[in-house]
Amino acid sequence: MALLIRDIDETALLLRRLYSSHGYKKYSMSKFEPLEFYSSNKAFLEDDRVVTFSDFSGRLMALRPDVTLSIVKNAVRSGESRVCYCENVYRGKKGSPAVEEIKQAGLEHIGAIDAATQCTVVSLAADSLKLISDKWVLDVSHLGFADAALNEAGCSEELRSEIVSCIASKAPHGILKLCAENGIAETSANKLAALAELSGPINEVLDRIDRISTPPYTDAYVLELRELSASLRSSGTDDGINLDFSVVNDMNYYNGIVFRGYADGLPVCALSGGRYDRLVKKFGINAGGLGFAVYLGRIEPYIEEGGGSDA
Amino acid sequence: MLDIALPKGRLGEKVYALLKDAGYGCREFEEGGRKLIFTNPDAGVRYFWVKPSDVAVYVERGAADAGVVGKDIIAESSPDVYEMADLGFGRCDMCVAAKKDFKDPEGRPLRVATKFPNVAGAYYASISRDIDIIKLHGSIEIAPLLGLSDVIVDIVETGATLRENGLFVYEKILPISARFITNKASSKFKPDEIGRMLSGIRSRLS
Numbered sequence: 001m002a003l004l005i006r007d008i009d010e011t012a013l014l015l016r017r018l019y020s021s022h023g024y025k026k027y028s029m030s031k032f033e034p035l036e037f038y039s040s041n042k043a044f045l046e047d048d049r050v051v052t053f054s055d056f057s058g059r060l061m062a063l064r065p066d067v068t069l070s071i072v073k074n075a076v077r078s079g080e081s082r083v084c085y086c087e088n089v090y091r092g093k094k095g096s097p098a099v100e101e102i103k104q105a106g107l108e109h110i111g112a113i114d115a116a117t118q119c120t121v122v123s124l125a126a127d128s129l130k131l132i133s134d135k136w137v138l139d140v141s142h143l144g145f146a147d148a149a150l151n152e153a154g155c156s157e158e159l160r161s162e163i164v165s166c167i168a169s170k171a172p173h174g175i176l177k178l179c180a181e182n183g184i185a186e187t188s189a190n191k192l193a194a195l196a197e198l199s200g201p202i203n204e205v206l207d208r209i210d211r212i213s214t215p216p217y218t219d220a221y222v223l224e225l226r227e228l229s230a231s232l233r234s235s236g237t238d239d240g241i242n243l244d245f246s247v248v249n250d251m252n253y254y255n256g257i258v259f260r261g262y263a264d265g266l267p268v269c270a271l272s273g274g275r276y277d278r279l280v281k282k283f284g285i286n287a288g289g290l291g292f293a294v295y296l297g298r299i300e301p302y303i304e305e306g307g308g309s310d311a
Numbered sequence: 312m313l314d315i316a317l318p319k320g321r322l323g324e325k326v327y328a329l330l331k332d333a334g335y336g337c338r339e340f341e342e343g344g345r346k347l348i349f350t351n352p353d354a355g356v357r358y359f360w361v362k363p364s365d366v367a368v369y370v371e372r373g374a375a376d377a378g379v380v381g382k383d384i385i386a387e388s389s390p391d392v393y394e395m396a397d398l399g400f401g402r403c404d405m406c407v408a409a410k411k412d413f414k415d416p417e418g419r420p421l422r423v424a425t426k427f428p429n430v431a432g433a434y435y436a437s438i439s440r441d442i443d444i445i446k447l448h449g450s451i452e453i454a455p456l457l458g459l460s461d462v463i464v465d466i467v468e469t470g471a472t473l474r475e476n477g478l479f480v481y482e483k484i485l486p487i488s489a490r491f492i493t494n495k496a497s498s499k500f501k502p503d504e505i506g507r508m509l510s511g512i513r514s515r516l517s
Contacts, residue, residue: 268496
């Protein structure tokens, strides 16, 4: 066990200071929005269950299930945004009709996103994990590889979703079985199975990236990952950052680079994020989006009383 | 040290035999008795017995680094774990079963009794059939006999229980077998230990 956290509010403050020191301004938002706002963006919500209520004029409102949507909506006026936040979201508890209140801290970068921005945001995700535990892993992936391999295999929407679920649970046996049952070519099946298994230190995995590549579609993504790797190495933050192509997050929401962070002492994912250009474009902003959230509410039950570091 | 959640019963015994063969034997485990936790520090392994339907909870929450669970439990509860290997044993099928004279009452919702409401719900949603789910915890076979439901969705191994109760397999929904699952964070922080165990398992399956 190597958790450094003593108090969740203190950690939230440290995270906000970290993000502010890199130019991300504090953003405060309303706890609720009109239900229609979430209904019309259902594809971008992790869970479409929302807590609803009527305001005093009878308008149907919903407790915020997601932070990014509100930030992107607000960015429409300026076309860009670099903000950090610490807010609660309200979601349906997994496998239960109960409502879960989850405290999240994170940052969102809406605007032009270049290699340097990607490096900064991934480094800040790694720095966030360093505040949580002295041992951590940030798994980075690029959804373009899974997308290209699935397109090459010619999967139906239903099969696509089943294969993505097997990739996420590192189940190559499941992928090979599904491909065999659906007449997918062996080369495509092997590539999809490799996506489930290919992981390790960023440079070592880049040497084996051919196993999951679909040239020429993935050439730009290989370059993007090589650039990210070089930038992380030159900024001295590549240690602890892995490539792991089983990270698929939500392919409706994210595109491009995605990541998930784990901290020793926590059995659950501590952080996740990635590129969400599709969401930004849906709001009419001609730019990209990149961000992540640290799930403070999910970390809190694992903090030992009197634990943590005084450093 | 790897903490392994074993499903209590025949499946767990079979999993232990596989792991013992892969070099993870534990004398304490073989001595039997009423103990639930067994350690072999030399092999770097600690086993514990849990109810089969709880294995995925122990692994997802990190109380166990790894465990073995049926695909039926994974399909029902969608735990956030890695499903690293299909062990190929504990084979059976998730089926729709009904009385011999069953005809789908297409003009009304189908009443479905099951221990697996999520699996049943997803299956009928995939064929756009409106259903009324009746969640039960056991003795599912008697539901159609007493008129509680039109059909049941349950796991069927040999079909003997169904036959003895005048039911038959109407449709097979999902093939089931035992899966080796690991906690995602454990896979990051104990990659060598988990990798060694997985190689040991895979080499004995092929």
